[in-house]
Amino acid sequence: MTLVFVETDETGQVVLTSAEAVTFARTNAEALTALAAPLPAEQPSGHSATQGEVAQRPEGCSDESLRVEAAVIGALTEAATNQLAALGVDRIHHLEHPDLEAYSAAAWAQALVDIAPETGTVLASGTPRGMELMAHVAVRTGARMAANVVAADEGGLLRQVLGGTAFERLVLDGDLQVLTIAGHACTPEETTATSPEVLDYELDIAADDLRTRVVRTEVQAVDGNDTSGLTQARAVVGAGRGVGSENGFGEVLELVDHLGGALGVSRVVTGLGWRPHAEQVGQTGSRISPDVYIACGISGAIQHMAGIEGAKTLIAINTDEESTMVQRADYAIIGDLHEVVGAVNEEIRSRRG
Known part of the structure; x- marks a missing residue:
């Protein structure tokens, strides 16, 4: 049994x-x-x-x-x-x-x-x-x-x-x-x-x-940008160091909203304090299996790749065509993520009227 x-x-x-x-x-x-x-x-x-x-x-x-x-x-x-x-x-x-x-x-x-x-x-x-x-x-x-x-x-x-x-x-x-x-x-x-x-x-x-047990659970307050429902999401947009700063997630978050998906980030992003750990994807974060994973500015460290191996389709947006993420992707776009994602958002807005 x-x-x-x-x-x-x-x-x-x-x-x-x-x-x-x-x-x-x-x-x-x-x-x-x-x-x-x-x-x-x-x-x-x-x-x-x-x-x-x-x-x-x-x-x-x-x-x-x-x-x-x-x-x-x-x-x-x-x-x-x-x-x-x-x-x-x-x-x-x-x-x-x-x-x-x-x-x-x-x-x-x-x-x-x-x-x-x-x-x-x-x-x-x-x-x-x-x-x-x-x-x-x-x-x-x-x-x-x-x-x-x-x-x-x-x-x-x-x-x-x-x-x-x-x-x-x-x-x-x-x-x-x-x-x-x-x-x-x-x-x-x-x-x-x-x-x-x-x-x-x-x-x-x-x-x-x-002798050892949970005595209190505190629920962290979230804002409108919280996208931590990673394991259930069918579309996940990933963001890495390539976003540039804590304030560089605008285009990525808009794409998440268009897709009705979730935001997933690399360990370096949470390590820098740009996003909460709940959004981290990888060996020490969430393991995900969405229909599509769009990796924006993520090089593809071993730990991160372990977390996304369940993704059915992998799309990479990166300036480095030799990066692991680009090499492993089903589709890759070589370019600055802000320009590429910004153009994608504009096209989606245009088609939706």
Whole structure:
């Protein structure tokens, strides 16, 4: 069985990355089940499969072992239940307790451990919260953990390393494997809707697990230029050092508005204090998968490229035709971003009358 920790947003909806994780679990159920089976006795402990090597696992997986179940901590809305049903979840574990209303990594992780299968997989999306919880789960269960997994087959797990510039194939020893799924490793896919059983629990929360927890959440005030909804946007306009200054985002923000999209910026932009970290795209920011990403004045550092690898179409606007971004783009325009984006905005305004 595969248990997926599902995150929900402030409206009670399943977040995109968790929908991706559920889809990953369902579409890779057979591989995950086989990989979680015990290794043969002659297989050395700590063994990692090399390229092309197939881990020898017992054949035959029961329907029960292929089940995908979800764990939701806190309020479970009807909307989230319906979303999980559409994604093919067989059972929902609803973990709710007054002491779990505020996030506590240790307490939340123990709640997951209490319902985790003895043999199978526990996974979450590779968000900061998912990463932290799965690390705690791995330690508490004594299981091996793999982070940023992007694929699974009979040869093992494939995960991103070095900021997404390389991949590592490995097999985790033991009956239980703990994973995080890299953002946008797959696209959420609905299937024949299930009628998932919902299990509610009477939880006993240990005081020691509550020593570290969130005690206050402050919502930052935003203005009309806030465009931080990156992970949901179908069009993202990226801006880098090439904008020139904190006041150089005018044309870019207008293009964002025309496209009904979001603004994404490079690490150097947030480092200079020109835009908030919530808008950063890359290894230490958001990983995005829009239909189109328009990179304006961004050279294409490794960390940034790791964050945009899910983009379906990449357009680069840059004065440096040798930059990584231009070389990797589907389409490139060589020129000053202010002139190019300004001309695009003018054409859009003209066509819209």
